[in-house]
Amino acid sequence: MGLPSLNDVIAAIATPPGKGAVGIVRVSGEGALELVSRLWKGTNPSQLPGGRFTYGKICDPNTQEVLDEALLLVFRRPHSYTGQDSAELQTHGSPAVLRRVLQVLFELGARPAQPGEFTLRAYLNGKMDLAQAESVLSLVEAESEAARRQALRGLSAGLSQKISRLSEQLFDLLAHIQAWLDYPEEGVEPAQIQAGLEPVLQEINRLLATAPAGRIAQKGARIALVGAPNAGKSSLLNALLGYERAIVTPIPGTTRDYLEAPLEIAGVPIVAVDTAGVRETHDVIEKSGVERALQIAQEADLVLYLADQSQPHPTPPPLPWERTLKVASKADLAPAWHDPSYLRVSSQTGLGLEELRQQIHRRLLGEAPEGELWISNERHVEALRRAQTQLQEALQAPEDLAALSIEQALEALAEILGKDVSEEVIDRVFRNFCVGK
Numbered sequence: 411m412g413l414p415s416l417n418d419v420i421a422a423i424a425t426p427p428g429k430g431a432v433g434i435v436r437v438s439g440e441g442a443l444e445l446v447s448r449l450w451k452g453t454n455p456s457q458l459p460g461g462r463f464t465y466g467k468i469c470d471p472n473t474q475e476v477l478d479e480a481l482l483l484v485f486r487r488p489h490s491y492t493g494q495d496s497a498e499l500q501t502h503g504s505p506a507v508l509r510r511v512l513q514v515l516f517e518l519g520a521r522p523a524q525p526g527e528f529t530l531r532a533y534l535n536g537k538m539d540l541a542q543a544e545s546v547l548s549l550v551e552a553e554s555e556a557a558r559r560q561a562l563r564g565l566s567a568g569l570s571q572k573i574s575r576l577s578e579q580l581f582d583l584l585a586h587i588q589a590w591l592d593y594p595e596e597g598v599e600p601a602q603i604q605a606g607l608e609p610v611l612q613e614i615n616r617l618l619a620t621a622p623a624g625r626i627a628q629k630g631a632r633i634a635l636v637g638a639p640n641a642g643k644s645s646l647l648n649a650l651l652g653y654e655r656a657i658v659t660p661i662p663g664t665t666r667d668y669l670e671a672p673l674e675i676a677g678v679p680i681v682a683v684d685t686a687g688v689r690e691t692h693d694v695i696e697k698s699g700v701e702r703a704l705q706i707a708q709e710a711d712l713v714l715y716l717a718d719q720s721q722p723h724p725t726p727p728p729l730p731w732e733r734t735l736k737v738a739s740k741a742d743l744a745p746a747w748h749d750p751s752y753l754r755v756s757s758q759t760g761l762g763l764e765e766l767r768q769q770i771h772r773r774l775l776g777e778a779p780e781g782e783l784w785i786s787n788e789r790h791v792e793a794l795r796r797a798q799t800q801l802q803e804a805l806q807a808p809e810d811l812a813a814l815s816i817e818q819a820l821e822a823l824a825e826i827l828g829k830d831v832s833e834e835v836i837d838r839v840f841r842n843f844c845v846g847k
């Protein structure tokens with residue numbers, strides 16, 4: 411398809427569809443201010459310095475009809491979001507006003523902006539790199555505190571700086587190896603290659619290790635509640651939610667199909683899934699409920715395995731134990747067994763619930779300190795994995811091949827920042843944006 415032309419004037423509504431207190435129409439490109447001046451009654455925007463706003467009226471230049479009273483924001487290149495001359499018309503937030511203003515801008519020669527095209531221009535004009543542009547998208551989509559924090563870290567160029575630093579280290583190393591290949595008598599020792607590669611590889615490994623937590627911070631997590639019938643799974647779901655979502659009875663086998671409920675733990679959006687109690691059964695309905703429960707556990711980010719502490723310990727079902735938190739339920743009753751690897755919880759008294767929330771949070775996001783950089787974008791994970799593989803190969807290879815592998819690792823790192831990437835990559839990134847961003 412090819413990237414859209416960079417210089418023509420584009421326009422789009424930047425505020426969400428529907429009524430609002432204020433609505434914004436964005437315009438950007440060569441001649442944007444002259445174009446806007448033709449529908450503006452007030453201080454001529456072509457004469458306004460950048461970074462200013464002015465109050466006036468928006469008029470249809472054909473009929474002189476007043477469309478709205480508005481504020482006009484003027485940005486002059488390169489001091490704008492896109493790096494180009496840009497303007498914002500801030501109108502009353504009526505869909506009728508916004509549509510009409512946009513239509514007049516199109517009649518005056520602006521063209522509709524494609525999804526993400528303002529941010530695409532910011533990237534192409536060097537206002538941000540590709541990883542930052544992706545963070546803009548993540549930030550717009552962030553619906554939880556964890557997702558917002560995560561996206562903002564990316565926006566503030568943390569990742570970009572780290573990748574640039576790693577690349578510089580590799581470039582230095584490459585220069586040494588090349589010198590050694592050309593003039594073996596004055597070059598590096600192979601041991602020095604290893605010493606140069608290892609810290610870079612370690613840092614890449616560390617970044618990749620943050621990917622599961624990064625993904626969860628961004629997209630949230632699924633937690634399955636699993637255990638024998640009557641273990642107290644539905645009661646625990648209700649206790650975590652703070653309202654009676656699931657049916658609870660003393661009859662084993664109450665929950666037959668699974669049930670999902672959204673909640674938030676320490677800013678992370680979570681879908682908790684209550685499942686049918688797992689036991690041997692010939693009841694066809696219950697049997698498929700049990701199969702589903704085990705399947706849901708396999709697919710969950712975290713499993714809570716509940717065992718009733720007031721009853722003899724049941725035989726645990728097959729579960730992904732490395733992702734499972736063991737919970738001894740009904741801790742308010744006299745215990746029939748003790749096992750320190752279980753967290754004691756009572757849905758009835760609330761005992762252990764806060765500790766459970768903390769452990770869930772820790773298991774999902776790990777112990778990574780606040781402010782630490784996390785990878786969450788699949789494209790970044792994939793590129794880092796390629797760099798990791800290449801550098802591991804470089805560690806094993808003779809010098810000339812090591813140089814080749816390092817070059818390929820460098821290419822993978824450059825892709826994260828969007829240096830020398832194909833239009834296809836750019837297209838894939840910006841396709842997910844909304845119009846007006």
Ligand SMILES: Nc1nc2c(c(=O)[nH]1)N(C=O)[C@@H](CNc1ccc(C(=O)N[C@@H](CCC(=O)O)C(=O)O)cc1)CN2
Nearest residue numbers: 434436461483485488489490491492493498537546847
């Ligand atoms: N009304 C409005 N609010 C908004 C945006 C916008 O475009 N319009 N933004 C858009 O997403 C975000 C803010 N991001 C922005 C980033 C850079 C520039 C900008 O004009 N930068 C210039 C000047 C900087 C300065 O004056 O210090 C520059 O980088 O040179 C504007 C907005 C969020 N809020």
Ligand SMILES: Nc1nc2c(ncn2[C@@H]2O[C@H](COP(=O)(O)OP(=O)(O)OP(=O)(O)O)[C@@H](O)[C@H]2O)c(=O)[nH]1
Nearest residue numbers: 639640641642643644645660663664665687757758
């Ligand atoms: N004393 C006490 N009773 C509990 C507690 N949690 C659950 N119960 C009781 O245990 C019984 C079963 O609770 P449920 O939450 O329905 O158990 P479940 O694991 O969902 O059971 P199924 O849906 O049949 O698999 C009910 O009578 C609850 O009142 C608890 O913390 N303390």
Ligand SMILES: [Mg+2]
Nearest residue numbers: 643644664665
């Ligand atoms: Mg139940």
